[in-house]
Amino acid sequence: MKYFSTITALLVALVFAITVPALELNDSHLTNPAWPEHARLHEAWQLLSNALIVVLAAWLVATRKAPLLGLTLAAIISLSFLFAWLTGDAYGGSMLHSDGTQMTVGGVNAAVLIVSLLAVLLAIAISGERRLAVGE
Template identity: 50%
Template sequence: MILKKSTITFVILLYAIAVPFLEINNTHVFNPDWTPHAKIHEVWQLITNSAIGVLCLWLVWVKKEFRLSTILSMLITGGFLLAYLIQDFYGGSMKYLDGSEKTILGINIGVLGFGIGFVLLTLLYFRSRKETSLQ
């Protein structure tokens, strides 16, 4: 049970705390090159994802409801991964205007973090389904 709670909490902290920490600065929210319309969408996404994260923490730690928290967290992390995969379609990029990119071992930090998180949540989800069906 503690592994399940810890795994979900780790992923929630990525999207509800780490992402806003990395994006509430001059590269995103306060970027003078961004249009005001893009900025409002960015702040909306940050607030929404963080609020969903708070809900998911409450579900896991208070209600002991793992399935819904896992699914919601998979939607957020998977949504980012899908946006990354189709970035050429809409002209997106994880690179800054100066051509730099935040990476770890040559892998974009968002792809690495959310990729690991999504895989962990997927494993947790299917393991929980298997345990439920065995009961």
């Protein structure tokens, strides 16, 4: 289980510390001239916070210092994204880019698909780590 947990935590770190920032460091997000400066500050803050939290999470899991805590932190980042997506209508949020496009895989938004998969992997890893913690 420790290898599964470590691989899962590293995948989450890869997505939220490298892939997402790489995709958002452009004119559709972080440097979007149509966004208020305050919104761009929040975007930069969110990208940096999420990246640092998932790197810490991966370290906690990989070093076995606190694997359950690390996986929980990674799950918070993943589930927060999914919650924001699910409740987007309530605050005017959308996965569509300013030009009305989105990246899809089989008609499903790619980010939603990837983060949903990560959430499932994290749930499995957390369940396994909890069983290890109680000696099952």
